[in-house]
Amino acid sequence: MLETERLILRPWQDADRAPFAAIVGDPHVMRFYPNTRDRAAADAWIDKMIAGLGAGTSAFLAAERKSDGELIGLIGTARIDIPLRGNPPEEIGWVLGSQYWGQGYAPEGARAHIDQAWRRGLPELVAFTAAVNHPSQRVMVKIGMSRDTMGDFLHPRIAENHPLRPHVLYRITNPDNS
Numbered sequence: 001m002l003e004t005e006r007l008i009l010r011p012w013q014d015a016d017r018a019p020f021a022a023i024v025g026d027p028h029v030m031r032f033y034p035n036t037r038d039r040a041a042a043d044a045w046i047d048k049m050i051a052g053l054g055a056g057t058s059a060f061l062a063a064e065r066k067s068d069g070e071l072i073g074l075i076g077t078a079r080i081d082i083p084l085r086g087n088p089p090e091e092i093g094w095v096l097g098s099q100y101w102g103q104g105y106a107p108e109g110a111r112a113h114i115d116q117a118w119r120r121g122l123p124e125l126v127a128f129t130a131a132v133n134h135p136s137q138r139v140m141v142k143i144g145m146s147r148d149t150m151g152d153f154l155h156p157r158i159a160e161n162h163p164l165r166p167h168v169l170y171r172i173t174n175p176d177n178s
């Protein structure tokens with residue numbers, strides 16, 4: 001569990017399932033993913049995050065707004081399961097409901113995860129997204145990540161010729177290691 005000025009980042013609860021399904025079922029939120037998720041797929045996504053937390057392979061946490069207890073989305077880190085330049089150990093990522101955009105919540109939660117990653121002794125973190133996903137790349141820049149243009153790649157799980165297949169890679173290095 002992590003806490004920031006406005007957010008609690010915590011493990012998933014059953015009460016998160018309906019609001020999470022609303023977020024990842026929204027075509028506008030998911031416009032940089034190949035598909036939206038129906039309730040079953042949203043539940044499966046939560047189940048995977050719970051399993052990852054239990055196994056210690058991911059920390060994609062529920063992001064809850066302190067002021068009203070609303071689930072605003074997910075923010076977290078996880079081990080990487082696709083080949084990336086330099087074999088980085090973990091990625092950082094986020095998905096928020098659109099009514100919560102533009103208030104700096106994603107950078108705020110991401111910074112807490114980055115601090116936690118450095119406390120865990122990770123040498124670096126990366127983030128990746130579709131080349132056309134400029135809002136997410138803005139978050140990466142705002143939290144101090146730098147684009148690694150040599151790391152551009154075609155996402156192996158997105159169909160050939162799909163417009164979301166070209167991906168960009170951003171990195172941030174643990175300052176204790178430099």
Ligand SMILES: CC(C)(COP(=O)(O)OP(=O)(O)OC[C@H]1O[C@@H](n2cnc3c(N)ncnc32)[C@H](O)[C@@H]1OP(=O)(O)O)[C@@H](O)C(=O)NCCC(=O)NCCS
Pocket residue numbers: 029030032093094095096097100101102103104105106107128129130133134135136138139142
């Ligand atoms: C990416 C995302 C998490 C941004 O979170 P956020 O908490 O709104 O972050 P910020 O408030 O710092 O805004 C970041 C950028 O998002 C864009 N943005 C903000 N509000 C927006 C809105 N209402 N509509 C469209 N873009 C918006 C802006 O480019 C902003 O940059 P700026 O601060 O320089 O203007 C959010 O857009 C999101 O969940 N998108 C859908 C899921 C997704 O693509 N996740 C990433 C997959 S890798």
